[in-house]
Amino acid sequence: MDEMNIPASVAIIMDGNGRWAKKRGLPRSFGHKEGCKALEALIPEAGRIGIKYLTVYAFSTENWKRSQEEVSALMDLFRYYAGRLLKKAEENNVRITFIGDRTRFPEDIVASIEKLETKTSGNTGLRFVVAANYGGRDEIRRAAVRFAEAYAAGNIPEECISDGTGRFPEGELTEAGFASFLDTAGIPDPDLIIRTSGELRLSNFLTWQSAYSEIVITDRLWPDFNAEELLRCIEEYNGRNRRFGGV
Ligand code: FPP
Numbered sequence: 001m002d003e004m005n006i007p008a009s010v011a012i013i014m015d016g017n018g019r020w021a022k023k024r025g026l027p028r029s030f031g032h033k034e035g036c037k038a039l040e041a042l043i044p045e046a047g048r049i050g051i052k053y054l055t056v057y058a059f060s061t062e063n064w065k066r067s068q069e070e071v072s073a074l075m076d077l078f079r080y081y082a083g084r085l086l087k088k089a090e091e092n093n094v095r096i097t098f099i100g101d102r103t104r105f106p107e108d109i110v111a112s113i114e115k116l117e118t119k120t121s122g123n124t125g126l127r128f129v130v131a132a133n134y135g136g137r138d139e140i141r142r143a144a145v146r147f148a149e150a151y152a153a154g155n156i157p158e159e160c161i162s163d164g165t166g167r168f169p170e171g172e173l174t175e176a177g178f179a180s181f182l183d184t185a186g187i188p189d190p191d192l193i194i195r196t197s198g199e200l201r202l203s204n205f206l207t208w209q210s211a212y213s214e215i216v217i218t219d220r221l222w223p224d225f226n227a228e229e230l231l232r233c234i235e236e237y238n239g240r241n242r243r244f245g246g247v
Pocket of ligand 1: 020032036039058
């Protein structure tokens, strides 16, 4: 581990909870419960390894299409884990941030998201980012709306425009300027995106931010993922040659 280059920003698509449960003849919600346990155990480990930003895909804008039973089991699981997560964050100096459109969640969940963010806002260790009711396209769409609103209000931050005046369309909106309207403003793009359970796609995760991310796919189902497997994925990442479009 000493010689390894640890990526500062890592994102994970936690896939395979359903398959994990099915293999054992259990309902899908059991898989999600085990998935939560795996995540809870990984948070302090990620900080210990030296990762600065860990982003996880907890619930996508498409996940509402699942059965009402499964959606409501996921909500209940969040209600239960929110308290545990807060404790974990406090013990490990972790700051929690949510990305995604939280307004579609029931009121008590929105309140609990806000509590997790506020209570941990002063923590200086690992930044743990939870994507909930998140979709990359939806995030870009909402960022465009925010930009239009800022424009209408005459409120575009100066640094977003190429000539530094904040005047648009006289000056050009820069990429970094647009990115500051995304949910991930202030969070570095992922160096490494890990997807569990063998699927080879990004599924609307960090669409803007993944432009130059390295992608590592593991066959492990999410409930079986742990720090050891995380280090193995980082080792694979270390074998890559990142060129960012150069040679
Ligand atoms: C994918 O497995 C997993 C999900 C849709 C939910 C994952 C969420 C958690 C593990 C934790 C929730 C987060 C917090 C912060 C408490 P799948 O159901 O798509 O599995 P399958 O592809 O095998 O069906």
